[in-house]
Amino acid sequence: xxxxxxxxxxxxxxxxxxxxxxxxxxxxxxxxxxxxxxxxxxxxxxxxxxxxxxxxxxxxxxxxxxxxxxxxxxxxxxxxxxxxxxxxxxxxxxxxxxxxxxxxxxxxxxxxxxxxxxxxxxxxxxx
Amino acid sequence: xxxxxxxxxxxxxxxxxxxxxxxxxxxxxxxxxxxxxxxxxxxxxxxxxxxxxxxxxxxxxxxxxxxxxxxxxxxxxxxxxxxxxxxxxxxxxxxxxxxxxxxxxxxxxxxxxxxxxxxxxxxxxxx
Numbered sequence: 162x163x164x165x166x167x168x169x170x171x172x173x174x175x176x177x178x179x180x181x182x183x184x185x186x187x188x189x190x191x192x193x194x195x196x197x198x199x200x201x202x203x204x205x206x207x208x209x210x211x212x213x214x215x216x217x218x219x220x221x222x223x224x225x226x227x228x229x230x231x232x233x234x235x236x237x238x239x240x241x242x243x244x245x246x247x248x249x250x251x252x253x254x255x256x257x258x259x260x261x262x263x264x265x266x267x268x269x270x271x272x273x274x275x276x277x278x279x280x281x282x283x284x285x286x287x288x
Numbered sequence: 289x290x291x292x293x294x295x296x297x298x299x300x301x302x303x304x305x306x307x308x309x310x311x312x313x314x315x316x317x318x319x320x321x322x323x324x325x326x327x328x329x330x331x332x333x334x335x336x337x338x339x340x341x342x343x344x345x346x347x348x349x350x351x352x353x354x355x356x357x358x359x360x361x362x363x364x365x366x367x368x369x370x371x372x373x374x375x376x377x378x379x380x381x382x383x384x385x386x387x388x389x390x391x392x393x394x395x396x397x398x399x400x401x402x403x404x405x406x407x408x409x410x411x412x413x414x415x
Contacts, residue, residue: 162325
């Protein structure tokens with residue numbers, strides 16, 4: 162488990178920008194099946210009662226950094242302009258296959274990509 | 289990835305208390321190799337510049353809830369007294385094999401159990 166910056170691409174798919182040097186990049190290349198946890202706990206109170214969402218996904222590294230994707234990412238993470246163009250940084254797209262919503266103690270739900278509002282029909286394998 | 293309550297046992301090993309009903313319990317039983325991320329981001333600022341520690345570990349479920357461990361856990365998570373004795377809740381111990389400290393941008397370090405102050409010499413396999 163590591164902490165990364167999440168964003169969406171112009172089509173609403175989940176992406177991130179990661180460095181080849183980071184341990185998680187080597188791990189994701191070796192084993193693309195992964196999961197993402199979103200939903201930070203509130204500053205106060207028991208973190209286990211705050212909602213969080215686990216996404217099961219398959220990671221695919223993009224071969225380049227298209228201008229439209231680059232610009233879209235920077236609107237979400239403006240400070241990434243400091244390192245986005247470093248040669249070791251790559252976009253990775255997460256093809257979400259399922260979701261697990263934990264809304265607090267005893268409130269766990271299994272979600273499909275449709276439940277999550279993700280239209281995967283236009284997604285090319287490995288893209 | 290899911291969020292769980294972490295604690296230590298009286299020997300300083302990392303443990304948690306999880307429900308058999310939770311998805312992560314089935315996942316850990318099927319594949320005990322896992323990792324833990326500790327270190328919540330501060331309420332303000334970029335979460336990527338706040339330190340966090342990834343622990344590589346192997347999960348082992350304990351067959352029972354010894355009184356000493358139960359009491360020790362409750363000193364760390366007093367509200368768990370509401371569910372600790374439910375039949376579906378079990379202790380799981382994480383045998384830590386390595387650590388990865390990310391102290392912020394460009395500050396990643398690989399740590400051994402000795403670096404982490406974990407004495408694993410007395411730990412029985414599967415215990």
